[in-house]
Amino acid sequence: MKFAISCKLTYQIAADSTLIFNIAVCNNRVQEILHEDLQIQGAADWDQHTSRELENRYLRVNAASGPLQIRYDATVELNAITQPPQAIAEVPLAQLPLEVLPYLYPSRYCESDRLLRFAQTEFGELVPDYSRVTAICNWIYENVAYLSGSTNTQTSAFDTATERTGVCRDFAHLGIAFCRALNIPARFVTGYAYDLTPPDFHAYFEAYLGNAWYLFDATRLVPRTGLIRIGTGRDAADVSFATLFGPVTMETMELQVDCLTPGQRPQPTDGAIAFVEPSRGPM
Amino acid sequence: MKFAISCKLTYQIAADSTLIFNIAVCNNRVQEILHEDLQIQGAADWDQHTSRELENRYLRVNAASGPLQIRYDATVELNAITQPPQAIAEVPLAQLPLEVLPYLYPSRYCESDRLLRFAQTEFGELVPDYSRVTAICNWIYENVAYLSGSTNTQTSAFDTATERTGVCRDFAHLGIAFCRALNIPARFVTGYAYDLTPPDFHAYFEAYLGNAWYLFDATRLVPRTGLIRIGTGRDAADVSFATLFGPVTMETMELQVDCLTPGQRPQPTDGAIAFVEPSRGPM
Amino acid sequence: MKFAISCKLTYQIAADSTLIFNIAVCNNRVQEILHEDLQIQGAADWDQHTSRELENRYLRVNAASGPLQIRYDATVELNAITQPPQAIAEVPLAQLPLEVLPYLYPSRYCESDRLLRFAQTEFGELVPDYSRVTAICNWIYENVAYLSGSTNTQTSAFDTATERTGVCRDFAHLGIAFCRALNIPARFVTGYAYDLTPPDFHAYFEAYLGNAWYLFDATRLVPRTGLIRIGTGRDAADVSFATLFGPVTMETMELQVDCLTPGQRPQPTDGAIAFVEPSRGPM
């Protein structure tokens, strides 16, 4: 399925500032960038960097005082790989690929080390496969209220576990923390989402099961088949869509995701959606 | 039922120190002190104070370096008032006696303000009467592991809600915090407990229902009919059995609670146990 | 000096709600209420309660859906007792009146138990008298930024010690926590403040020194001689000016404090301002 993505961000800069963006979509085996265009107005200079392991694409913009406008457009072919979830088991610690271990450890917003008993109490008895991560998502959906503005950039999974309110990033952080507390590697993903109202950057998560990463979204806000990946990391600290250093005020954010494939649009699915690592062979 | 209580505490003092104890039992309409003896060896001086509203009895001991020994013995007649729990409703906020309001507000170890949605999600739909507080106790008993040494004096209900482990004071703090989050006034109680193994000071809580304070203990460690009250407060900050200022090391603690009434001993009960305020008329 | 206080609060109530106010000024030996008027429009019913020890005055308003308006006016004669600060020493723990002990213990927003070493490191070597509490206030003024909206009702002294930003209540909480960590009893005070811009309820604190409570305000926003006391408590949990239970939205708040004594107005002072307990004899 083909998507047109458009992202326009405007800022007011009060004095020399640096802004780090992670808004360009990731190129990988399930999502191919057909066309891409980046327009920057008002910057002194800018450069780009793609991270080695996860191929996150960072854009640094240095800007003096005045208005700044970033415009990013892309056309992307997305071929989500959907599998029946029944056969996907958790991987025992003794057999996990050692390179996924970093996603087992606690991070800034996913203090899994403080949620061990909580996770064990709620999910410890469940069958150790794909359905257990689904149960985690269901628990979050049922017990945490989705409320815009109820949390801030310092809110972590430990807070959300008790305060029971948040937005997509908090839902993802809590899902990740629960997974890690159960020895399931899990990581944070950001993306553009088809059919998200109001339009915004979206966050969800992946769990490592059956030797691949599978996509989960506890918010149930959009079909998982319409998610176009931007960044992947341990939590929001790694792949915030914009990190601002200096006296910078966002003025407007306009996002649009259109489906270009005639007669098709992303549909909800009960299937498991697998991710193929960007720089490796087939799973 | 008549009880003999014996408490012997020994400390090593390295330099001039002050120790505040709250170990003397409270005198009130359900519990009468028949005999009492306090022996202090090794103190420079000491004085006592009974707090105005709650009649907590504090003992301040000033001691120079050397050994300190505190011995407290009491014989107490306890007449626990047990009622059928069925008829005891919560009191609507609009009708709560205004003097119980302080027990509705968050305190150091009972951050009810951060547990509103948690309490609402878990207990919000239950019938607003005695059985809801019982449900809170059951939840704590089932979801929090009783583990000596798993927490410290800084552990609060917010921590316990997620970390899911603690001792009697943590169980009480969490019960109190849940109650307050549901607009049920609740307070912390310490006491001597018949049949507690190993012998130790015990902590539990009271909730204000049907115009009286009712006793709850989520630990299920001892029969509630064998609890002899020492102190009452908002949380453990108010009625710690010993608060030490200075280089003081506890060496030994020996507690004993014997039932003196022939042929009787405290029995578990499903009844509601009401507290009569110390300095007031009948409820 | 004579002051006219006027407070007008309007709310929109969406469904049956209860509101607890602590906005009426306290009557005591340094501040006499000459005239007082309370007007409530839109309430189903209301009642009042004055707390036993501290004589805080609580107003409970039960209101159905619709607009609610509270108007409180008072004329107050304030005779602040100013003393030279030089002679005021801290009281050793061994000699503190036992009834002030509750103000030595940690509370919801003043976790002095977690600030012991911090306080000791920064202030431990200072002379144990009035000047040490002044040093605490200076430290807060110099190290914490006063920023409206930077904190919320869950922010505590432990947060402020590190986050270094807050409003008057945060400044007071941190001052209290530092004092308690140094074994100086301290408590939270709310009041109307002459010359506060923009007009708002104010919060400051008292420390127990030389056998009286002395008033401190680390914000330096107003002269301490123009503070008219409303409530006194362990922290903001006790004497919030308004605690709202139900779907209530504040619409407007209008406060005014005028000095009625011709030719006079509150002046900044370096003196120590002592509080006389409401219901007792002279200090």
Added chain:
Amino acid sequence: MKFAISCKLTYQIAADSTLIFNIAVCNNRVQEILHEDLQIQGAADWDQHTSRELENRYLRVNAASGPLQIRYDATVELNAITQPPQAIAEVPLAQLPLEVLPYLYPSRYCESDRLLRFAQTEFGELVPDYSRVTAICNWIYENVAYLSGSTNTQTSAFDTATERTGVCRDFAHLGIAFCRALNIPARFVTGYAYDLTPPDFHAYFEAYLGNAWYLFDATRLVPRTGLIRIGTGRDAADVSFATLFGPVTMETMELQVDCLTPGQRPQPTDGAIAFVEPSRGPM
């Protein structure tokens, strides 16, 4: 200078468990492994993995119930590169290599996002070069007490900033958090330390200055010239020397670091010690 390292760890395993070790020294341009030997007794199986970017060496041991013994010996040639610190400036955000950005963001134990004002208040006015990180280390050394057992594996920089006590890992976390809060990339390093009493794994940190990573140790426990690197990461979550999954009890830990170069031993230095990235060319 040549060092002999010996590490012997024994565990009691109660049931099938997995242990992840990061105890093998890192091979890089400043530290060459001349000889190495790993002996494992009591394991069902084990495997090793060297992480891609940082070349941390992880050892996974799967063990059934019974005793487990790990013995690691190495001979290492260490050529610490010492430079005069005067000429080393911080790198402005606008010019930082984009691949060091991950070390600018908050992590589990280094919540730099919550320490911005603290760092700005204490260190914001200092000259932005090597001396500022030295000032951070001095502040930590002077304000935080080194106390074994005063913290646990959940203690973070935010806690230490206020609680003012900790061990080497806490000192490192706080140094890292302060650096990041000032926009200086910083990361956590573990190692064997010559002359550490009692012998133990050590933790310190690196800050990115003048286009290289420079080593800092706020504990002042050992000469920085005698530190042999094991692991590098964002914080202790990445490079814990042992992460235990299962009912595992450590029984003994014996570490020894001997200097084999005749007539030499590591000396304290005021110089700056630079790290050369393992797999890259000269700085």
